[in-house]
Amino acid sequence: MRPGLTRPDPADPRPPEDNSGEDFVPPRELFDQVLDAIEAGDQDRLDTLLEPMHAADVADVIENLSPARRRQFLTLWSGEIDGDILSEIDEAIRDEVVLQLPRSVLADAVREMDSDDIVDLIEDLDEPEQREVLAALDDSDRAAVEQSLTYPEYSAGRMMQSEVVTAPEHWTVGDAIDHLRNEDDLPDQFYHVVLVDPRRRPLGYVALGRLLSSPRTAMLRDITEDSFRPISALAKEADVAYAFNQYHLISEPVVDEHDRLVGVITIDDAMEVLDDEHEEDILLLAGVSEESSIADSVVETVRQRAPWLTVNIFTALMAATVISLFEGAIARLVALAVLMPIVASMGGNAGTQTLTVVVRGLATKSLTTANTWRIIRREAVVGMVNGAMFAVMMGAVAYIWFRDPGLSAVIAVAMVVNLTVAAVGGVLVPLTLNKLGADPALASPTFVTTVTDVVGFFAFLGMAQSFLL
Amino acid sequence: MRPGLTRPDPADPRPPEDNSGEDFVPPRELFDQVLDAIEAGDQDRLDTLLEPMHAADVADVIENLSPARRRQFLTLWSGEIDGDILSEIDEAIRDEVVLQLPRSVLADAVREMDSDDIVDLIEDLDEPEQREVLAALDDSDRAAVEQSLTYPEYSAGRMMQSEVVTAPEHWTVGDAIDHLRNEDDLPDQFYHVVLVDPRRRPLGYVALGRLLSSPRTAMLRDITEDSFRPISALAKEADVAYAFNQYHLISEPVVDEHDRLVGVITIDDAMEVLDDEHEEDILLLAGVSEESSIADSVVETVRQRAPWLTVNIFTALMAATVISLFEGAIARLVALAVLMPIVASMGGNAGTQTLTVVVRGLATKSLTTANTWRIIRREAVVGMVNGAMFAVMMGAVAYIWFRDPGLSAVIAVAMVVNLTVAAVGGVLVPLTLNKLGADPALASPTFVTTVTDVVGFFAFLGMAQSFLL
Numbered sequence: 055m056r057p058g059l060t061r062p063d064p065a066d067p068r069p070p071e072d073n074s075g076e077d078f079v080p081p082r083e084l085f086d087q088v089l090d091a092i093e094a095g096d097q098d099r100l101d102t103l104l105e106p107m108h109a110a111d112v113a114d115v116i117e118n119l120s121p122a123r124r125r126q127f128l129t130l131w132s133g134e135i136d137g138d139i140l141s142e143i144d145e146a147i148r149d150e151v152v153l154q155l156p157r158s159v160l161a162d163a164v165r166e167m168d169s170d171d172i173v174d175l176i177e178d179l180d181e182p183e184q185r186e187v188l189a190a191l192d193d194s195d196r197a198a199v200e201q202s203l204t205y206p207e208y209s210a211g212r213m214m215q216s217e218v219v220t221a222p223e224h225w226t227v228g229d230a231i232d233h234l235r236n237e238d239d240l241p242d243q244f245y246h247v248v249l250v251d252p253r254r255r256p257l258g259y260v261a262l263g264r265l266l267s268s269p270r271t272a273m274l275r276d277i278t279e280d281s282f283r284p285i286s287a288l289a290k291e292a293d294v295a296y297a298f299n300q301y302h303l304i305s306e307p308v309v310d311e312h313d314r315l316v317g318v319i320t321i322d323d324a325m326e327v328l329d330d331e332h333e334e335d336i337l338l339l340a341g342v343s344e345e346s347s348i349a350d351s352v353v354e355t356v357r358q359r360a361p362w363l364t365v366n367i368f369t370a371l372m373a374a375t376v377i378s379l380f381e382g383a384i385a386r387l388v389a390l391a392v393l394m395p396i397v398a399s400m401g402g403n404a405g406t407q408t409l410t411v412v413v414r415g416l417a418t419k420s421l422t423t424a425n426t427w428r429i430i431r432r433e434a435v436v437g438m439v440n441g442a443m444f445a446v447m448m449g450a451v452a453y454i455w456f457r458d459p460g461l462s463a464v465i466a467v468a469m470v471v472n473l474t475v476a477a478v479g480g481v482l483v484p485l486t487l488n489k490l491g492a493d494p495a496l497a498s499p500t501f502v503t504t505v506t507d508v509v510g511f512f513a514f515l516g517m518a519q520s521f522l523l
Numbered sequence: 524m525r526p527g528l529t530r531p532d533p534a535d536p537r538p539p540e541d542n543s544g545e546d547f548v549p550p551r552e553l554f555d556q557v558l559d560a561i562e563a564g565d566q567d568r569l570d571t572l573l574e575p576m577h578a579a580d581v582a583d584v585i586e587n588l589s590p591a592r593r594r595q596f597l598t599l600w601s602g603e604i605d606g607d608i609l610s611e612i613d614e615a616i617r618d619e620v621v622l623q624l625p626r627s628v629l630a631d632a633v634r635e636m637d638s639d640d641i642v643d644l645i646e647d648l649d650e651p652e653q654r655e656v657l658a659a660l661d662d663s664d665r666a667a668v669e670q671s672l673t674y675p676e677y678s679a680g681r682m683m684q685s686e687v688v689t690a691p692e693h694w695t696v697g698d699a700i701d702h703l704r705n706e707d708d709l710p711d712q713f714y715h716v717v718l719v720d721p722r723r724r725p726l727g728y729v730a731l732g733r734l735l736s737s738p739r740t741a742m743l744r745d746i747t748e749d750s751f752r753p754i755s756a757l758a759k760e761a762d763v764a765y766a767f768n769q770y771h772l773i774s775e776p777v778v779d780e781h782d783r784l785v786g787v788i789t790i791d792d793a794m795e796v797l798d799d800e801h802e803e804d805i806l807l808l809a810g811v812s813e814e815s816s817i818a819d820s821v822v823e824t825v826r827q828r829a830p831w832l833t834v835n836i837f838t839a840l841m842a843a844t845v846i847s848l849f850e851g852a853i854a855r856l857v858a859l860a861v862l863m864p865i866v867a868s869m870g871g872n873a874g875t876q877t878l879t880v881v882v883r884g885l886a887t888k889s890l891t892t893a894n895t896w897r898i899i900r901r902e903a904v905v906g907m908v909n910g911a912m913f914a915v916m917m918g919a920v921a922y923i924w925f926r927d928p929g930l931s932a933v934i935a936v937a938m939v940v941n942l943t944v945a946a947v948g949g950v951l952v953p954l955t956l957n958k959l960g961a962d963p964a965l966a967s968p969t970f971v972t973t974v975t976d977v978v979g980f981f982a983f984l985g986m987a988q989s990f991l992l
Binding site: 079082085086108110111114117118120219230231234235237240241243244245261262263265266267268269298299300301302304321322324325326328329332333335336337339340341342346347348349350351352355356359360362363364366367370371373374377378381384385388389390391392393394395396398399400403404406407409410411414415418419420421422423424425428429432433435436439440443444447448451507 | 548551554555577579580583586587589688699700703704706709710712713714730731732734735736737738767768769770771773790791793794795797798801802804805806808809810811815816817818819820821824825828829831832833835836839840842843846847850853854857858859860861862863864865867868869872873875876878879880883884887888889890891892893894897898901902904905908909912913916917920976
């Protein structure tokens with residue numbers, strides 16, 4: 055089963071094609087053509103352009119339109135929006151799109167969606183639209199969606215789809231295959247047959263590859279996989295994503311509090327959650343709301359950015375207050391005003407480095423209670439070593455610049471103090487936030503840079519006032 | 524096939540179990556017990572503790588040990604390290620582990636690994652160890668690994684495994700099932716049967732669920748999936764991960780430059796690349812080397828952190844130089860020294876917000892040539908709006924503090940200028956770096972904060988000097 059090995063000349067190493075991945079996104083011209091067709095009100099042309107595209111790419115086109123163009127587009131083409139496209143559209147604009155869809159189109163779209171995608175859609179809608187979507191579903195789908203919605207947001211119960219392929223544990227491979235051939239309501243994609251007892255408690259699962267390669271007479275219970283790890287419907291989605299990544303899972307059954315099978319989570323959903331979690335971390339670290347999207351309007355964007363800038367103005371005022379304590383010293387030695395931002399900036403950057411590593415360590419569960427002390431010690435030592443290195447460098451620069459050995463010594467010592475404090479703060483702040491149940495990415499940068507600004511200014515200006523004046 | 528719907532009481536919404544996902548990581552006590560067993564040199568106890576654990580968790584335990592303990596551990600337990608554990612161990616310490624493994628253990632371990640995992644292992648090893656691993660493989664595995672290694676690092680050719688399940692296009696479902704039942708060298712996990720022509724060019728694939736639910740007489744070519752998207756072995760791994768995520772792929776065939784099948788990439792490998800890419804972005808944005816790991820030593824960590832701090836000291840010196848141009852003004856009006864860090868800090872934060880959104884937009888391909896102008900305009904307007912808001916706020920604070928309407932006006936105008944520059948810089952810097960082929964996450968924060976520091980100090984101190992003194 056191994057492919058024919060065509061061995062290229064090793065003396066001719068070929069670099070990856072550097073087309074910036076343009077192969078994987080629809081070309082710019084296509085977007086321009088869609089714009090032209092919208093302006094011309096040309097429905098047929100839109101069909102020709104968008105029909106061959108993957109639903110995910112059509113959703114991207116819709117997201118990239120300006121709000122006014124998007125309204126025009128939906129007037130022309132909303133009849134063609136199906137369940138696949140709808141589930142791909144970014145949450146930031148999905149309400150807007152749903153509101154503009156003719157009710158019959160929306161009903162058709164949701165009827166063809168998997169229950170997890172419907173749940174994902176319905177969560178973001180207002181009450182009247184929610185009711186409308188639920189009314190469009192057939193009874194068993196509605197029951198499945200309503201069950202999912204009884205579980206808390208961001209839980210496995212919300213991630214799962216209720217469509218599961220099950221078999222009684224006494225079945226043979228032949229029984230399972232015959233059953234699958236006769237069943238016409240199978241999920242679009244499935245990777246395991248889950249063995250259940252008479253009370254629907256999952257007992258194990260059989261991978262489809264194993265099912266296909268085993269004799270018809272083999273018992274299902276004899277060919278189950280080791281990886282089987284049923285997930286509680288109450289588990290947090292971030293933990294589910296972690297488990298999929300850590301244990302290379304492909305699909306796992308979800309059970310309720312009585313250990314009964316209620317659904318299944320597949321790796322593509324886990325991958326999406328992992329992606330969202332990363333996105334959230336990176337945006338929170340930069341002080342941007344985790345709901346931010348490239349499709350947001352100006353008003354939306356201001357609303358997402360202003361809160362953290364407001365927090366920052368207060369912390370900056372704290373630092374300014376520290377400086378004001380030393381106005382007299384600065385008036386007598388203006389070089390202090392010139393050099394003080396360097397100490398603060400180095401502390402801020404060293405602190406950001408450490409806290410980012412710690413936040414990531416927590417997110418990937420590689421930073422655990424088992425190695426916390428080792429990391430605190432390591433970061434403190436790294437802070438001191440870096441502090442010493444940059445103290446020498448900055449001391450030399452300050453001496454060359456101002457020819458004042460006292461000033462040079464003060465900035466050097468302030469550097470060691472601030473980089474050590476930055477390192478320790480960079481570990482302790484996110485760890486403490488995490489212990490308190492807050493997202494360590496959210497407030498860490500603010501706290502840590504406030505600490506390094508205050509300590510940096512205080513150490514530098516305080517020592518200068520005590521020893522130089 | 525729908526599960527029995529056990530509907531919990533909706534009046535009793537249950538929050539996600541907040542155990543910080545401890546269910547998904549081995550408990551702390553277990554780690555302590557492993558430590559005790561290592562100290563006692565108790566091999567049997569190690570067996571009892573580690574035997575039932577998943578390979579990924581064993582690898583985590585090994586990573587969490589201090590370097591000295593790890594050496595002791597390997598002396599005791601290296602005989603038990605198998606291919607699964609070896610492929611899970613973090614790259615930061617894998618060399619170290621490989622060097623300590625008895626040669627026969629290493630040979631056994633690699634023989635049971637999939638070709639993609641062997642490639643991943645071998646890439647990081649030094650020449651002599653590479654040869655040793657290759658020598659341990661049987662001929663067909665060695666050929667497969669050597670072929671992968673002819674492709675550039677970070678290409679699809681390095682990600683793929685060569686074990687693919689193929690079928691001629693004229694086969695029926697029955698032919699495929701009989702073939703699978705008779706084949707005893709099947710991959711551990713597979714999700715499709717790939718149809719190939721006589722020259723091994725892939726023509727389509729059949730999902731296993733579809734194969735199982737179709738009658739034996741059905742032609743494979745009639746039940747292929749729409750999602751089929753063969754990947755060039757030269758494609759960049761980041762683009763492959765993007766495609767898996769965007770199009771919800773589960774496994775895709777990889778083809779060489781003659782369109783011949785050379786391997787297959789599965790979603791778990793794509794998920795790992797996506798994870799690594801995110802990790803890299805978040806660490807680069809914080810000025811930390813992307814190779815950083817929680818398992819690194821102090822020396823390693825200093826080496827990863829110092830370069831960016833060195834860059835930062837130079838940029839901080841540039842900002843200090845700007846301040847030094849206005850020493851006279853500061854000496855006459857010390858309030859300037861008190862307030863100037865606020866302008867710079869607000870600019871730095873606003874710039875970081877924008878650049879993070881842009882870097883993420885580029886990484887997720889949601890920022891494309893099609894919407895670049897819209898984003899530049901949006902960010903500029905957002906910068907001005909935020910600038911105006913915080914100008915009013917800061918103007919008021921400055922007036923209350925220093926009772927100087929001129930100073931108040933100057934800081935207000937400087938705020939608008941700096942927040943607008945921050946927004947525009949926050950978009951243009953990463954876009955330009957991306958155009959030049961550099962990683963936009965790498966140098967963006969340095970460039971942008973340098974711009975906002977310099978502009979912030981210049982605008983504020985320059986206007987103060989011109990209008991207030």
